[in-house]
Amino acid sequence: MNQPRIDGKRLWRSLEELARIGATPKGGVRRLTLTELDREARELFSRWAREAGMSVAVDAIGNVFARRAGADPGEAPVAIGSHLDSQPSGGRFDGAYGVMAGLEVVRALNDAGIVTRAPLEVISWTNEEGSRFTPVMMGSGVFAGVFTLEHALAQKDTEGVSVREALERIGYAGPAKPHRLGAYFEAHIEQGPVLEDTKTTIGVVQGALGQRWFDALITGMDAHAGPTPMALRKDALLAASRVVLAVNRVGTAFPDNARGTVGSMQVKPNSRNVVPGEVRLSVDLRNAKDDTLLDMVSALYASLKSIEDECRVAIELKEITHFPPCEFDPALVASVRAGAKVHGHSHRDIVSGAGHDAVYVARVAPTAMIFVPCEGGISHNEIENATPEDLSAGCNVLLHAVLERAGRAAAAARSAA
Amino acid sequence: MNQPRIDGKRLWRSLEELARIGATPKGGVRRLTLTELDREARELFSRWAREAGMSVAVDAIGNVFARRAGADPGEAPVAIGSHLDSQPSGGRFDGAYGVMAGLEVVRALNDAGIVTRAPLEVISWTNEEGSRFTPVMMGSGVFAGVFTLEHALAQKDTEGVSVREALERIGYAGPAKPHRLGAYFEAHIEQGPVLEDTKTTIGVVQGALGQRWFDALITGMDAHAGPTPMALRKDALLAASRVVLAVNRVGTAFPDNARGTVGSMQVKPNSRNVVPGEVRLSVDLRNAKDDTLLDMVSALYASLKSIEDECRVAIELKEITHFPPCEFDPALVASVRAGAKVHGHSHRDIVSGAGHDAVYVARVAPTAMIFVPCEGGISHNEIENATPEDLSAGCNVLLHAVLERAGRAAAAARSAA
Numbered sequence: 001m002n003q004p005r006i007d008g009k010r011l012w013r014s015l016e017e018l019a020r021i022g023a024t025p026k027g028g029v030r031r032l033t034l035t036e037l038d039r040e041a042r043e044l045f046s047r048w049a050r051e052a053g054m055s056v057a058v059d060a061i062g063n064v065f066a067r068r069a070g071a072d073p074g075e076a077p078v079a080i081g082s083h084l085d086s087q088p089s090g091g092r093f094d095g096a097y098g099v100m101a102g103l104e105v106v107r108a109l110n111d112a113g114i115v116t117r118a119p120l121e122v123i124s125w126t127n128e129e130g131s132r133f134t135p136v137m138m139g140s141g142v143f144a145g146v147f148t149l150e151h152a153l154a155q156k157d158t159e160g161v162s163v164r165e166a167l168e169r170i171g172y173a174g175p176a177k178p179h180r181l182g183a184y185f186e187a188h189i190e191q192g193p194v195l196e197d198t199k200t201t202i203g204v205v206q207g208a209l210g211q212r213w214f215d216a217l218i219t220g221m222d223a224h225a226g227p228t229p230m231a232l233r234k235d236a237l238l239a240a241s242r243v244v245l246a247v248n249r250v251g252t253a254f255p256d257n258a259r260g261t262v263g264s265m266q267v268k269p270n271s272r273n274v275v276p277g278e279v280r281l282s283v284d285l286r287n288a289k290d291d292t293l294l295d296m297v298s299a300l301y302a303s304l305k306s307i308e309d310e311c312r313v314a315i316e317l318k319e320i321t322h323f324p325p326c327e328f329d330p331a332l333v334a335s336v337r338a339g340a341k342v343h344g345h346s347h348r349d350i351v352s353g354a355g356h357d358a359v360y361v362a363r364v365a366p367t368a369m370i371f372v373p374c375e376g377g378i379s380h381n382e383i384e385n386a387t388p389e390d391l392s393a394g395c396n397v398l399l400h401a402v403l404e405r406a407g408r409a410a411a412a413a414r415s416a417a
Numbered sequence: 418m419n420q421p422r423i424d425g426k427r428l429w430r431s432l433e434e435l436a437r438i439g440a441t442p443k444g445g446v447r448r449l450t451l452t453e454l455d456r457e458a459r460e461l462f463s464r465w466a467r468e469a470g471m472s473v474a475v476d477a478i479g480n481v482f483a484r485r486a487g488a489d490p491g492e493a494p495v496a497i498g499s500h501l502d503s504q505p506s507g508g509r510f511d512g513a514y515g516v517m518a519g520l521e522v523v524r525a526l527n528d529a530g531i532v533t534r535a536p537l538e539v540i541s542w543t544n545e546e547g548s549r550f551t552p553v554m555m556g557s558g559v560f561a562g563v564f565t566l567e568h569a570l571a572q573k574d575t576e577g578v579s580v581r582e583a584l585e586r587i588g589y590a591g592p593a594k595p596h597r598l599g600a601y602f603e604a605h606i607e608q609g610p611v612l613e614d615t616k617t618t619i620g621v622v623q624g625a626l627g628q629r630w631f632d633a634l635i636t637g638m639d640a641h642a643g644p645t646p647m648a649l650r651k652d653a654l655l656a657a658s659r660v661v662l663a664v665n666r667v668g669t670a671f672p673d674n675a676r677g678t679v680g681s682m683q684v685k686p687n688s689r690n691v692v693p694g695e696v697r698l699s700v701d702l703r704n705a706k707d708d709t710l711l712d713m714v715s716a717l718y719a720s721l722k723s724i725e726d727e728c729r730v731a732i733e734l735k736e737i738t739h740f741p742p743c744e745f746d747p748a749l750v751a752s753v754r755a756g757a758k759v760h761g762h763s764h765r766d767i768v769s770g771a772g773h774d775a776v777y778v779a780r781v782a783p784t785a786m787i788f789v790p791c792e793g794g795i796s797h798n799e800i801e802n803a804t805p806e807d808l809s810a811g812c813n814v815l816l817h818a819v820l821e822r823a824g825r826a827a828a829a830a831r832s833a834a
Contacts, residue, residue, distance in 0.1 A: 192644025209643060213689065223794060225678035225701045226626060226770025227609025230669045232794070237679055238665050241658035248655050252647045261642035262654055263689045270681040272630065272699040273771075274797075282689040284642045353643025354690075377640060377649070380691075 003342065004112035006399050008392030011104040015391070018044060018084075018100060019092040028382025029092050033085035033127035033138075034062065034166035041084040042172060045099060045124055052106050054122070058174025060149055062126040062167050063139040065176060068106050070119035071409030076182030078116070078406040079365070080105060080398065081123030082357060083139070088131050091384020093189045093374065093391070099124050101187040101395040105402055117407035118182050125357045126172075132157045133166075140357035143178065144364045181365035183332055183405045186358040187398045188369060189386050193377030194350055201393045202340040203350035203371030204333060208359045209257060209286035210293045210325035216243060220313040222269060222277035233275050237267055239311035240279035246303035247283055250296045257351045258296060259286040283317070288325050288351050326359045332368035332405065339370075339400030345393045368401065370394050420759065421529035423816050425809030428521040432808070435461060435501075435517060436509040445799025446509050450502035450544035450555075451479065451583035458501040459589060462516060462541055469523050471539070475591025477566055479543040479584050480556040482593060485523050487536035488826030493599030495533070495823040496782070497522060497815065498540030500556070500774060505548050508801020510606045510791065510808070516541050518604040518812040522819055534824035535599050542774045543589075549574045550583075557774035560595065561781045598782035600749055600822045603775040604815045605786060606803050610794030611767055618810045619757040620767035620788030621750060625776045626674055626703035627710045627742030633660060637730040639686060639694035650692050654684055656728035657696035663720035664700055667713045674768045675713060676703040700734070705742050705768050743776045749785035749822065756787075756817030762810045785818065787811050 021040045022031035031037045042064055046056045049066035057065045067077065082098020102122035109116070125143070130136030133155045135147065142152050153164040167173040190196075195203050220236035244262045251260025261284040268278040285300070287293035304315045340347035350371055352359070358369045372394035375385035438457045439448035448454045459481055463473045466483035474482045484494065499515020519539035526533070542560070547553030550572045552564065559569050570581040584590040607613075612620050637653035661679045668677025678701040685695040702717070704710035721732045757764035767788055769776070775786045789811035792802035 190644060191641050192646075193640070193649045194644070194646060197649060211643070222798070223610070224608050224771055224796060225676060225680055226628070226703055226772070227607060227611070227796075228676075228770065228794060229609075229611060229674070230665070230676065232610045232614060235665070235678075237661055237682065241661035244654055244658035245662075248647070248652070257646070259642060259645075259647060261652075261690070261692055263642055263691050263693060264687045265654065265682065265684050266687075267682050270683075272680045273678070273701055274680050275678055276680060284690055286643055353645065354641055355643070376638075377645060379641060379644075381639070 004108055004114060004399060006104045006108040006392060006395045008388055010107065011100060011391060011395055012388045014100045014103065015092060015096060018096050022086065024089065024382050026382040028384065029086045029090050030088055031084065031086040032088065032132045033129065034132065034163065034170055036170065038085055039170035039172065042124065045084060048103055049122060052103065052110060054106065057176035058172055059176040060173060061139050061142045061152055062172040062174065063143060064124040066122045068120040070116045070406065072117050073119065075118040076180045077119040077121040078183045078402055079121040079123050079181045080185045080402060081125060082186050082188060083125045083128035085127055085129050087129050087380045089382055091379055091381060093384055093386050094191065094379050095128055097189060097391060098187045101398050104395050105399045108399055115409045116403065117409045120402065120406060128357055133163050137355055137357055137360050140360040144360040146360050146363065181361070184358060184361045184365045184367045185332065185398055185401055186356060186369045187394045188356060188371060189374040189379060190371040190377065191354055191374060191379035195371060195373035196377060198348060199346070200348045201345040201372065201390055202347035202397055204337045204340065204347050205328060205369035205371055206333060206349050206351050207288065207325060207327040208352040208355065209259065209288055210290050211321065211323040212285045212293060212297060212319060213321035214283040215318050215320055216281050216283055217316045218279045218313050220277050223275040225273040225275055228275055234312045235275050236279040236313055237276040239307050239313040239315065240265060240281055242307045242311065243281065243304065246300060246307065250285065250299050254287065254292055254296050256287050256289045256292045258292065259353060260296065286353060290325055323355065326362050328362060328368045329366035332366050332401065335401035335404045336368050336370050336397060338404065339397035342400055343393065343396045345397065370397050421525055421531060421816060423521045423525040423809065423812045425805055427524065428517060428808060428812055429805045431517045431520065432509060432513060435513050439503065441506065441799050443799040445801065446503045446507050447505055448501070448503040449505065449549045450546065451549065451580065451587055453587065455502055456587035456589065459541065462501060465520055466539060469520065469527060471523065474593040475589055476593040477590060478556050478559040478569055479589040479591065480560060481541040483539045485537040487533045487823065489534050490536065492535040493597045494536040494538040495600045495819055496538040496540050496598045497602045497819060498542060498774060499603050499605060500542045500545035502544055502546050504546050504797045506799055508796055508798060510801055510803050511608065511796050512545055514606060514808060515604050518815050521812050522816045525816055532826045533820065534826045537819065537823060545774055550580050554772055554774055554777050557777040561777040563777050563780065598778065601775060601778045601782045601784045602749065602815055602819055603773060603786045604811045605773060605788060606791035606796060607788040607794065608771055608791060608796035612788060612790035613794060615765060616763065617765045618762040618789065618807055619764035619814055621754045621757065621764050622745060622786035622788055623750060623766050623768050624705065624742060624744040625769040625772065626676065626705055627707050628738065628740040629702045629710060629714060629736060630738035631700040632735050632737055633698050633700055634733045635696045635730050637694050640692040642690040642692055645692055651729045652692050653696040653730055654693040656724050656730040656732065657682060657698055659724045659728065660698065660721065663717060663724065667702065667716050671704065671709055671713050673705045673709045675709065676770060677713065703770060707742055740772065743779050745779060745785045746783035749783050749818065752818035752821045753785050753787050753814060755821065756814035759817055760810065760813045762814065787814050
């Protein structure tokens with residue numbers, strides 16, 4: 001049986017054309033969810049989908065489902081998706097690649113005259129980024145029942161516009177009802193440095209790290225930097241610095257893809273010659289295993305106790321978010337790995353450190369993801385970059401895995417144009 | 418010979434009355450330099466000085482000199498001073514105590530009918546705090562020739578008003594010419610915790626710590642907290658935290674009243690789930706000896722080198738300020754100690770960690786300072802507090818030291834009223 005291939009140049013051209021919508025001077029994209037620019041991107045995607053013979057439906061949270069009929073209309077669709085919205089100062093590939101790769105899979109199947117047994121769907125999820133409206137991964141979250149449609153529709157941006165209003169303004173509050181997916185694939189740039197660092201083309205994503213986020217408040221005592229001897233200080237920034245080191249140690253010492261990050265810190269009074277009396281900071285702990293994640297939390301608490309005693313400060317730690325780890329479907333993951341082998345691409349198992357629509361969809365359908373390298377591991381940045389070759393490779397692996405799952409109903413003699 | 422004493426109640430009443438000018442709800446003072454409130458405070462002080470038989474002169478930077486004639490008009494005056502301006506959210510005693518204590522010394526001498534050989538001067542220096550106009554210690558700095566009058570007059574506040582304009586508005590651009598001081602004493606609350614911590618009433622100030630201030634810029638690389646393994650990070654905040662620890666270690670490990678403080682820190686992008694790529698922070702190193710201060714700087718540089726290598730970041734350290742250590746006049750310091758002994762007050766040698774007008778005046782005249790305890794070591798705060806007893810004690814010590822230096826010309830039979 002012939003092994004169909006995607007058209008890398010066509011994929012690249014589609015990505016380039018899409019990137020013009022909200023293009024920024026430095027080559028990035030600013031396309032906030034449910035804005036006029038987001039509408040334009042949705043229209044372009046919908047037009048291309050229809051041109052590829054698909055029917056387009058929109059649900060009540062604005063998720064767009066482009067469907068290619070299968071030989072067996074009773075079978076649940078094999079879906080491919082990601083998102084078209086961007087960060088305020090985002091890149092061209094984050095999200096856009098997953099949707100365009102889905103479209104390219106359909107175009108390549110059309111070219112090869114292949115009809116799948118199960119229907120296919122290419123999905124563009126609403127508001128993955130969460131930059132304009134929280135929570136993040138809103139469209140897939142509603143689809144997977146993580147939170148309710150009403151909750152999502154009621155969220156407001158900083159100008160007081162609700163999701164409901166924004167959807168109506170751009171005409172994307174649709175009638176489509178929830179439906180079952182037979183499988184879900186998402187191709188995405190890695191947004192991390194591992195593939196580039198190990199010179200690997202395909203990341204076979206095993207699942208996503210569990211996350212526990214905390215806010216810490218450290219209370220010491222303001223004091224003049226000059227008159228206050230070291231021994232009489234209650235320096236909240238000294239304590240905070242030890243917390244940063246403790247979080248890093250926890251991230252470094254534990255197995256199972258542990259991560260520990262302090263990303264933000266506010267110092268008070270933040271004056272050059274005053275010993276800081278108060279520091280607030282964030283703690284972000286991640287791990288592929290929930291048990292190990294809990295062990296990390298315990299180790300952190302033990303460190304905080306010593307820091308409190310030794311620095312004579314009080315530390316309050318409050319958990320604000322908990323995403324459990326997500327394990328992708330072993331059969332689909334195996335299909336992705338097989339696709340990489342078939343196409344002769346270097347590949348390695350990898351775990352997603354970040355959240356993706358796939359993490360929510362995995363709660364209601366067998367799911368897998370494919371990562372391709374991005375330059376310097378940089379994403380959420382205008383200078384985000386990926387090579388046409390790697391993007392093509394990922395898309396060919398996606399085509400293989402989708403086809404393996406959806407099955408071939410018939411192969412026409414017609415070859416790629 | 419009788420030992421005159423100050424009137425502690427009168428001193429306290431004067432401080433209370435002065436504190437009404439710019440009083441804040443929490444019992445503090447907001448009396449920014451060269452404002453209408455500062456004018457009121459200057460007028461009150463001048464009126465009291467004239468009522469005590471003194472003549473009042475103002476120089477071109479607005480310093481107020483209240484003079485009590487001595488028996489020998491050719492002798493340079495023995496001066497007592499501090500400042501009447503406050504921090505934006507300041508206390509009742511910082512500065513005000515030194516000026517009011519000077520006034521009380523004169524009142525007490527009047528009561529005792531004592532004429533000194535050398536003239537006395539009570540000085541209120543302009544803009545010690547530096548909150549509205551930089552540099553700090555402006556009036557004493559101009560007086561001591563640390564910077565020029567023209568430089569000081571040209572400085573502007575955040576609303577674009579220059580020192581020159583502000584002085585003219587409140588009518589305090591005076592004609593008095595620079596003159597020599599025979600000696601200078603300044604009584605001040607400690608603004609630190611040492612006296613309270615050691616249950617000591619009088620701090621016999623030996624001098625002031627030298628200070629070297631730096632700005633540090635730490636450059637790593639922004640990265641997503643999830644997808645970026647610990648080993649591939651260039652975490653600027655992790656490096657910054659190690660810098661904080663290194664500065665603290667330097668402050669703790671060196672002798673001669675070493676201090677090491679990181680008071681301010683700005684983290685970029687300061688987002689919960691992004692490994693920070695840039696941190697700016699301040700470093701404040703102090704020591705009583707210039708050689709030791711330089712050793713502290715060297716030790717810090719050595720630490721920074723390791724941190725750069727181990728955290729894979731770049732650290733730039735730029736020196737922005739250097740005040741050399743200041744040693745007060747041994748004879749005057751001995752007079753202060755003698756005054757504490759005569760009055761039976763507990764006392765200890767102490768070094769001033771902060772800058773004071775006395776530090777600049779010490780460049781042009783023999784100088785000494787007297788510290789009294791302040792509650793919790795807290796200053797530059799509305800809740801700054803000191804007891805009437807301690808303030809009286811400091812003022813009696815001041816009277817003793819001033820009289821020892823200025824000499825008695827005649828003691829009338831008239832006793833304190």
